[in-house]
Amino acid sequence: MLFERAAVIGTGMIGGSFALAAKRNELVRAVVGVARTQRTLSEARKLGVADETTSDAAKAVARADLVYLAAPVRSIRSLLRDIADAVPRGCIITDAGSAKREIVAAASDALPSHCAFIGGHPMAGSEEAGVAAARADLFEGCSYFLTPDAQTDPQALETLLELVRGLGAEPLVIDAQAHDEFLAATSHLPHVVAAALCATLAPLGDDLARFSGTGLRDTTRIALGPDEVWRDILLSNADNLCAALEDFRVRLDEFESALKAGDAERISTLLRLAREARGRVSGDSSIAGRRPDKNVGPPEHG
Amino acid sequence: MLFERAAVIGTGMIGGSFALAAKRNELVRAVVGVARTQRTLSEARKLGVADETTSDAAKAVARADLVYLAAPVRSIRSLLRDIADAVPRGCIITDAGSAKREIVAAASDALPSHCAFIGGHPMAGSEEAGVAAARADLFEGCSYFLTPDAQTDPQALETLLELVRGLGAEPLVIDAQAHDEFLAATSHLPHVVAAALCATLAPLGDDLARFSGTGLRDTTRIALGPDEVWRDILLSNADNLCAALEDFRVRLDEFESALKAGDAERISTLLRLAREARGRVSGDSSIAGRRPDKNVGPPEHG
Numbered sequence: 001m002l003f004e005r006a007a008v009i010g011t012g013m014i015g016g017s018f019a020l021a022a023k024r025n026e027l028v029r030a031v032v033g034v035a036r037t038q039r040t041l042s043e044a045r046k047l048g049v050a051d052e053t054t055s056d057a058a059k060a061v062a063r064a065d066l067v068y069l070a071a072p073v074r075s076i077r078s079l080l081r082d083i084a085d086a087v088p089r090g091c092i093i094t095d096a097g098s099a100k101r102e103i104v105a106a107a108s109d110a111l112p113s114h115c116a117f118i119g120g121h122p123m124a125g126s127e128e129a130g131v132a133a134a135r136a137d138l139f140e141g142c143s144y145f146l147t148p149d150a151q152t153d154p155q156a157l158e159t160l161l162e163l164v165r166g167l168g169a170e171p172l173v174i175d176a177q178a179h180d181e182f183l184a185a186t187s188h189l190p191h192v193v194a195a196a197l198c199a200t201l202a203p204l205g206d207d208l209a210r211f212s213g214t215g216l217r218d219t220t221r222i223a224l225g226p227d228e229v230w231r232d233i234l235l236s237n238a239d240n241l242c243a244a245l246e247d248f249r250v251r252l253d254e255f256e257s258a259l260k261a262g263d264a265e266r267i268s269t270l271l272r273l274a275r276e277a278r279g280r281v282s283g284d285s286s287i288a289g290r291r292p293d294k295n296v297g298p299p300e301h302g
Numbered sequence: 303m304l305f306e307r308a309a310v311i312g313t314g315m316i317g318g319s320f321a322l323a324a325k326r327n328e329l330v331r332a333v334v335g336v337a338r339t340q341r342t343l344s345e346a347r348k349l350g351v352a353d354e355t356t357s358d359a360a361k362a363v364a365r366a367d368l369v370y371l372a373a374p375v376r377s378i379r380s381l382l383r384d385i386a387d388a389v390p391r392g393c394i395i396t397d398a399g400s401a402k403r404e405i406v407a408a409a410s411d412a413l414p415s416h417c418a419f420i421g422g423h424p425m426a427g428s429e430e431a432g433v434a435a436a437r438a439d440l441f442e443g444c445s446y447f448l449t450p451d452a453q454t455d456p457q458a459l460e461t462l463l464e465l466v467r468g469l470g471a472e473p474l475v476i477d478a479q480a481h482d483e484f485l486a487a488t489s490h491l492p493h494v495v496a497a498a499l500c501a502t503l504a505p506l507g508d509d510l511a512r513f514s515g516t517g518l519r520d521t522t523r524i525a526l527g528p529d530e531v532w533r534d535i536l537l538s539n540a541d542n543l544c545a546a547l548e549d550f551r552v553r554l555d556e557f558e559s560a561l562k563a564g565d566a567e568r569i570s571t572l573l574r575l576a577r578e579a580r581g582r583v584s585g586d587s588s589i590a591g592r593r594p595d596k597n598v599g600p601p602e603h604g
Binding site for chain 2 (some may be wrong): 016020022097123124125126142143148170172182183185186187189190191194195196198200202204206207208209210211212213214215218219221223224225227228230235238241242243245247248249251252254255258259263267269270271272274275276277278279280
């Protein structure tokens with residue numbers, strides 16, 4: 001056991017999956033689940049996600065040695081303020097937010113020095129949401145980012161690395177700024193692109209079904225994700241995301257001008273380069289098979 | 303048996319799957335497979351896709367009562383000229399091209415009046431290619447467009463509708479122009495968007511793997527499709543595709559301005575509308591479960 005008592009604040013798909021995985025892998029002895037609605041809390045108890053539940057975050061962290069914040073990014077900022085006075089000495093606090101700079105900054109503002117905060121981001125999940133979608137194996141084989149800074153207690157980092165490995169995930173240590181730049185391109189841009197694609201198709205109405213194949217379904221699936229969660233992610237990383245959008249427009253222009261010119265050779269080249277880049281995206285199965293990462297520092301920018 | 307002898311020109315994933323399905327469902331007695339390379343031809347024989355093979359399209363159609371053209375869109379245009387003088391009286395000719403106007407026009411220019419051409423497009427397939435990817439059940443539950451025109455022999459259309467239903471697909475009769483407008487939005491635009499997204503990510507190089515989750519993999523999967531096939535599709539429907547790209551840019555602008563303004567409410571609304579539109583895309587399983595379409599005429603534009 002790494003922790004005796006974990007407060008999981010936000011028992012949705014990610015928080016619920018963390019609780020199930022942490023208990024199954026004997027990383028955490030007991031879980032206190034925190035959610036806004038009684039319905040979610042009773043479902044969390046029924047599914048074995050939480051041993052106890054409460055809607056009071058401060059109460060939940062009072063006797064915890066681990067706090068796992070799995071709420072929408074902007075709710076995490078206010079939750080940090082809510083729990084600040086109640087966090088016990090030596091408690092380790094982490095989160096699962098998909099954009100890290102704002103959260104890391106808010107944590108260092110809000111939290112007392114007698115506890116340790118390290119930002120986290122498991123590259124896991126799907127378009128599903130809610131505790132019913134929680135799975136004990138959700139993190140297996142996925143990249144799991146940790147974003148310590150100069151002030152981070154090395155011992156707390158070692159403990160969290162052990163926790164992440166215990167979940168079956170691949171820990172990657174990176175600074176929050178670099179994380180947000182990479183994720184703007186590999187996650188937040190694709191989400192906006194998929195959503196804009198769906199908006200473009202909206203006028204087709206009910207004809208959409210008969211005119212859609214697997215390609216369209218795959219390309220737009222992430223647009224089924226929960227609005228509140230993605231609104232917060234996109235806003236929290238808006239500067240990097242807008243920069244990525246500019247890059248994307250340039251690539252789109254290349255295709256459009258080749259199409260307007262009827263330049264077959266150019267289009268072949270653009271399609272080939274895109275296909276080769278797609279080949280460098282991790283396999284369509286989990287990346288668990290890959291040589292486990294040696295916890296290197298921030299990857300260089302490409 | 304609807305046909306005694308089908309010439310399948312282009313024994314790749316689509317042509318090969320048609321041959322397997324047509325024989326398994328006793329729609330076609332014998333298949334002559336046509337491909338450019340001996341390697342493909344011997345593989346087609348080995349996989350039971352073709353009973354006989356040749357690289358000479360004209361020779362293959364000489365005694366056929368059905369010709370199934372499953373080559374890249376622009377190759378189909380030249381193949382129509384290659385087979386024109388050899389097509390027997392009463393032969394029915396169809397194709398599987400994903401853009402229809404050019405092919406329908408080329409067919410009426412090239413083919414003699416003693417045979418019947420009807421354009422076709424099965425909404426089936428994947429990013430895979432080649433005869434090794436052929437599956438007898440590829441068309442089951444998919445939309446299968448047929449694009450007759452005013453000159454089309456009604457009896458030939460009835461026979462092809464029977465053939466399509468026999469494959470387990472859902473026949474939809476639509477004119478070539480309307481087909482190309484719809485597919486520009488639901489298939490050709492998503493392909494360009496996925497490819498442009500991959501091109502945007504290319505500079506990340508080998509870092510791409512560790513920073514990509516299931517969302518990115520799904521959103522970009524179609525960019526793995528064969529260059530030559532997609533080059534021809536995009537070029538053959540460039541006018542409608544460029545119009546769809548304009549619509550897409552407008553939607554992208556809406557997201558970008560809301561992000562730059564930090565307008566949370568607006569972003570929530572845009573994400574919700576996109577999610578609702580995605581909900582009208584046919585289910586992530588096949589659409590076989592849906593009430594079979596009553597072979598209505600062209601769907602209205604949304």
